[in-house]
Amino acid sequence: MSMLKTPDQISMMREAGRVVANALAAVREHADVGVSLKELDEVAADVISGAGAKPAFLDYHPRWAALPFPGVICASVNDAVVHGIPDGYVLQDGDLLSVDCGAFLEGWCGDAAISFVVGTADPADQALIDATDAALARGIEAARVGNKMGDLAYAIGGEAKRAGYGLLADHGGHGIGRTMHAEPPVPNIGRPGRGIKLQEGLVIAIEPMLILGGKDDYYHDDDEWTLRSSSGNRAAHSEHTVAITADGPMILTLP
Structure with missing residues (x-):
């Protein structure tokens, strides 16, 4: 199956992306001190079902996982980098x-x-989030016809590394379409001029995952899903689904 999407298929993915964006906006609005992660999961579930869509994460069971994922969202708190289970933890x-x-x-x-x-932000945490969002923006800007995947990866990770942040080892973005995880892999660290050439119609999920303190290592939590920074330092994650078009990158996961 071709990795490239037609304009009509990209338009359909834009509608799916809109559902995701609206779910995230609702979760962010509802998140507050005293609210549980499970409550936030229910908020996202309501938005998705109300739009006639289906959650992509719920019951997702890749070969490496012992158990299917039990939530509609991944909710990762503090030193949890990604894949946090939305349980009864109260923010x-x-x-x-x-x-x-x-x-x-x-x-x-x-x-x-x-x-x-949530609530009062430590300046270092806010700077981490800002750096993660900036890394995503750089990756999106590099998602242009004729660039190489290494150009995109370097745009994400090069400046983040120079600023002293770690990037979650062995993890990055991915192709996306009829399945959530598809070819090609989209690394967060790379060398300019290397990798596949980016073509019109390629749709990818770009997702930097930055960690305070410069270390990239992680470990699996007891739930076998949550990835935590080995240093115990806090982490941030930012992601968009992006189509590469003749007119430049098109973000598909905006409200």
């Missing part, structure tokens, strides 16, 4: 929360993530 003042969400609409997938602080 505290100053928690750094990363929320990842995916949805299928008419058989097409959208995938996006945001990070924010």
Whole structure:
């Protein structure tokens, strides 16, 4: 199957992406001190079902996972980098929360993530989030016809590394379409001029995952899904689904 999408298929993915964006916006609005991650999961579930879509994460069971994922969103708090399970944990003042969400609409997938602080933000946490969002923006800007995947990866990770942040080892973005995770892999660290050439019609999920303190290592939590920074430092995650077009990158996961 070709990795490239037609304009009509990209339009359908835009509608799936809109559902994801609206779910994330609702979660962010509802998140507050005293609110549980499970409540936020229910908020996202309501938005997705109300749009006639299906959650992409719920019951997702890749070969490496012992158990299917039990939530509609991934809700990762503080040193949890990604894949946090939305359980009964109640948010505290100053928690750094990363929320990842995916949805299928008419058989097409959208995938996006945001990070924010609940309540009072530590300046270092806010700077981390800003750096993660900036890395995403650089990656999107590099998602242009004729560039190489290494150009995109370097745009994401080069400046982040120079600023002293770690990037989650062995993880990055991915192709997306009829399935949530497809070819090609989209690394967050790379060398300019290397890798596949970016072509019109390629749709990818770009997702930097930055960690305070410069170390990239992680470990699996006891739930076998959550990835935590080995240093115990806080992390942030930012993601958009992006189509590469003749007119430049098109973000598909905006409201």
